[in-house]
Amino acid sequence: MSLELDQFRFKSWFCCVTLHKRLSLSEPWFVKYRDNTNDKQWWVWVSLSAFLHPRARVGTMSPAIALAFLPLVVTLLVRYRHYFRLLARMVLLRSLRDCLSGLQIEERAFSYVLTHALPGDPSHILTTLDHWSSHCEYLGHMGPVKGQILMRLVEEKAPACVLELGTHCGYSTLLIARALPPGGRLLTVEWNPRTAAVAEKLIRLAGFDERTVELIVSSSEEVIPHLRTQYQLSQVDLVLLAHRPRRYLRDLQLLEAHALLPAGATVLADHALFPGAPRFLQYAKSCGRYRCRLHHTGLPDFPAIKDGIAQLTYVGPG
Numbered sequence: 001m002s003l004e005l006d007q008f009r010f011k012s013w014f015c016c017v018t019l020h021k022r023l024s025l026s027e028p029w030f031v032k033y034r035d036n037t038n039d040k041q042w043w044v045w046v047s048l049s050a051f052l053h054p055r056a057r058v059g060t061m062s063p064a065i066a067l068a069f070l071p072l073v074v075t076l077l078v079r080y081r082h083y084f085r086l087l088a089r090m091v092l093l094r095s096l097r098d099c100l101s102g103l104q105i106e107e108r109a110f111s112y113v114l115t116h117a118l119p120g121d122p123s124h125i126l127t128t129l130d131h132w133s134s135h136c137e138y139l140g141h142m143g144p145v146k147g148q149i150l151m152r153l154v155e156e157k158a159p160a161c162v163l164e165l166g167t168h169c170g171y172s173t174l175l176i177a178r179a180l181p182p183g184g185r186l187l188t189v190e191w192n193p194r195t196a197a198v199a200e201k202l203i204r205l206a207g208f209d210e211r212t213v214e215l216i217v218s219s220s221e222e223v224i225p226h227l228r229t230q231y232q233l234s235q236v237d238l239v240l241l242a243h244r245p246r247r248y249l250r251d252l253q254l255l256e257a258h259a260l261l262p263a264g265a266t267v268l269a270d271h272a273l274f275p276g277a278p279r280f281l282q283y284a285k286s287c288g289r290y291r292c293r294l295h296h297t298g299l300p301d302f303p304a305i306k307d308g309i310a311q312l313t314y315v316g317p318g
Contacts, residue, residue: 143300154179159237166243170199
């Protein structure tokens with residue numbers, strides 16, 4: 001442990017202990033974490049949590065103690081300002097607009113596309129979505145940087161069949177459909193019916209029919225076991241995981257269990273670093289069935305927030 005981190009931990013620990021004694025809390029909630037982390041960022045959050053403890057807001061804290069925490073609060077606000085901006089745009093403003101309009105963000109985005117994009121032109125539709133996300137409401141979509149990586153990989157692999165888990169507004173679906181080889185097929189799965197309805201309209205507006213892009217409205221754990229029998233999909237050459245990162249590992253293991261991944265198949269996982277899928281990445285690296293590579297990027301409109309696309313190449317059963 002570095003001297004700087006050691007000193008920082010001591011200061012944070014001192015602030016927590018002082019506040020605990022001042023508020024006469026029954027249990028020192030932070031004790032069990034004392035020796036379990038060396039992460040400086042975690043200690044910033046610990047100190048801020050102590051400062052914002054419910055009993056610290058009822059007038060029992062002296063000004064001296066409050067001032068002692070001020071540098072930590074300022075440090076947090078400055079260092080993680082990009083995350084606060086993202087929180088405001090993705091949660092606070094979005095929730096407000098959802099309540100005022102009665103529409104989901106995907107529905108508002110599609111309304112904008114209808115009035116600004118050229119029907120039958122996937123490239124222009126994608127550009128319109130990028131513009132809307134940057135200048136109107138943050139969509140939280142894949143974005144142009146990751147989109148270029150995805151299209152390049154699809155063009156290189158030339159998969160006959162692609163499975164996408166997590167359609168969302170249909171942005172990544174259009175990227176894949178554009179890069180498919182002649183005769184290629186894309187199955188995309190979305191669990192939310194309202195979001196799926198928007199994506200269906202966007203896909204058809206771009207000019208892709210059901211023979212090229214088929215949208216399935218269901219959860220991934222219900223669809224994967226029936227891909228072979230219900231959707232005549234014996235093998236998947238390329239998989240894009242773009243739904244919830246905490247479900248990546250479960251769905252990857254389902255694909256393995258049902259023998260849907262041939263040797264050489266590619267599995268791409270969006271948001272591998274933010275919010276992140278550590279269990280998925282650990283499994284892929286340690287099980288011996290995949291060759292792994294990480295394409296580092298930033299979030300659309302938030303390049304300071306580091307993210308990436310994980311690329312797994314299936315080498316066969318371990």
